[in-house]
Amino acid sequence: xxxxxxxxxxxxxxxxxxxxxxxxxxxxxxxxxxxxxxxxxxxxxxxxxxxxxxxxxxxxxxxxxxxxxxxxxxxxxxxxxxxxxxxxxxxxxxxxxxxxxxxxxxxxxxxxxxxxxxxxxxxxxxxxxxxxxxxxxxxxxxxxxxxxxxxxxxxxxxxxxxxxxxxxxxxxxxxxxxxxxxxxxxxxxxxxxxxxxxxxxxxxxxxxxxxxxxxxxxxxxxxxxxxxxxxxxxxxxxxxxxxxx
Numbered sequence: 700x701x702x703x704x705x706x707x708x709x710x711x712x713x714x715x716x717x718x719x720x721x722x723x724x725x726x727x728x729x730x731x732x733x734x735x736x737x738x739x740x741x742x743x744x745x746x747x748x749x750x751x752x753x754x755x756x757x758x759x760x761x762x763x764x765x766x767x768x769x770x771x772x773x774x775x776x777x778x779x780x781x782x783x784x785x786x787x788x789x790x791x792x793x794x795x796x797x798x799x800x801x802x803x804x805x806x807x808x809x810x811x812x813x814x815x816x817x818x819x820x821x822x823x824x825x826x827x828x829x830x831x832x833x834x835x836x837x838x839x840x841x842x843x844x845x846x847x848x849x850x851x852x853x854x855x856x857x858x859x860x861x862x863x864x865x866x867x868x869x870x871x872x873x874x875x876x877x878x879x880x881x882x883x884x885x886x887x888x889x890x891x892x893x894x895x896x897x898x899x900x901x902x903x904x905x906x907x908x909x910x911x912x913x914x915x916x917x918x919x920x921x922x923x924x925x926x927x928x929x930x931x932x933x934x935x936x937x938x939x940x941x942x943x944x
Contacts (some may be wrong), residue, residue, distance in 0.1 A: 743882025898942035
């Protein structure tokens with residue numbers, strides 16, 4: 700290989716690597732640019748930190764009894780319900796925030812250590828309670844105090860604790876507007892490097908809404924709605940096309 704050919708090969712490789720790096724950096728920063736027919740297409744984004752204003756908690760409790768003791772099992776579950784309800788009322792919830800589901804029963808067989816059926820047929824009687832409140836902190840605090848329920852021999856299961864933000868539709872409209880402004884600002888910076896000027900908005904399409912835990916960078920092409928965190932970040936992206944002059 701001659702020195703000229705070798706130099707050309709090295710130069711070409713460097714240019715190729717530079718192009719790959721540029722593409723990677725552009726993708727990571729949420730900027731997508733396409734210039735055609737005197738148009739520039741850019742993706743802008745907007746984010747806002749919010750605090751959940753609604754919470755839902757669905758704990759449950761259960762008793763496992765023999766077939767001959769089903770009646771006694773239901774009586775124990777009814778007593779457990781009284782204990783759980785008294786606990787919730789002591790945590791500041793009112794009757795309207797508490798919904799009691801009907802008890803359910805699951806049948807199963809108990810097996811010996813050798814795997815053989817012992818002939819002991821048993822049932823698990825389970826009941827759940829739904830707590831829904833606009834007082835998010837009250838729900839969060841109650842979930843930390845369930846030890847007092849377990850101390851009364853109640854087989855208590857925490858269940859799901861979910862936090863929601865009810866003003867998402869209104870916030871989405873504001874964020875779309877901010878995302879378009881962000882897209883235009885990005886477009887102006889890109890156009891400036893080519894000594895061009897950004898004109899009117901030609902089209903815009905919003906992406907999915909991302910409701911993320913605070914400071915999270917995990918997103919999904921199909922959108923996300925985190926319910927595990929009280930503090931959230933709501934993010935919207937917009938793909939906007941501008942005329943270029």
